[in-house]
Amino acid sequence: xxxxxxxxxxxxxxxxxxxxxxxxxxxxxxxxxxxxxxxxxxxxxxxxxxxxxxxxxxxxxxxxxxxxxxxxxxxxxxxxxxxxxxxxxxxxxxxxxxxxxxxxxxxxxxxxxxxxxxxxxxxxxxxxxxxxxxxxxxxxx
Numbered sequence: 001x002x003x004x005x006x007x008x009x010x011x012x013x014x015x016x017x018x019x020x021x022x023x024x025x026x027x028x029x030x031x032x033x034x035x036x037x038x039x040x041x042x043x044x045x046x047x048x049x050x051x052x053x054x055x056x057x058x059x060x061x062x063x064x065x066x067x068x069x070x071x072x073x074x075x076x077x078x079x080x081x082x083x084x085x086x087x088x089x090x091x092x093x094x095x096x097x098x099x100x101x102x103x104x105x106x107x108x109x110x111x112x113x114x115x116x117x118x119x120x121x122x123x124x125x126x127x128x129x130x131x132x133x134x135x136x137x138x139x140x141x
Contacts, residue, residue, distance in 0.1 A: 039106060043106065045096075046100045046102075046104070049100065050100070062085070066082065069085075
C-alpha cells in the first residue's frame with residue numbers, strides 16, 4: 001500500500017476517527033481582547049521604559065542637567081547635590097515600578113494560559129498518535 005493510497009482512504013473515510021477534544025485557541029488574541037485602556041497604557045509604558053532608547057535618552061538628559069547646573073555661573077536651579085533631580089528621579093521610580101509590575105503580572109497570566117494551551121495541544125497530539133497507531137495496527141493484522 002502506497003502513501004497515496006493511504007491518504008486517499010483516510011480522506012474517503014476508510015479510517016474513521018472522531019475528534020473528542022475542543023479546538024485550539026489563539027491565546028494572544030483572547031488575552032488582548034480583555035485589555036482595558038489602562039492595561040494597554042501600562043504595557044506600552046513598560047515596553048518603552050524597558051528599552052535602550054529610554055535609557056540612552058534619560059542618561060543624556062541627566063548629563064545635561066548635571067552639566068548645566070555645575071557650569072552655570074548665575075542661575076543654579078538645582079545646585080549640587082542636585083536635590084531637585086533626585087526628587088524627579090524618585091517620582092519617576094515611584095510611578096514606573098508599579099506600572100511595570102502590572103505589565104509583568106499580565107504577562108505572567110498570559111504565560112500561564114499559554115502553558116495550559118500547550119498542555120491541551122499535547123494531549124490532542126497524543127490522542128491523534130494513539131488513534132493512528134490503533135488504525136495502523138488493526139490494518140496490519
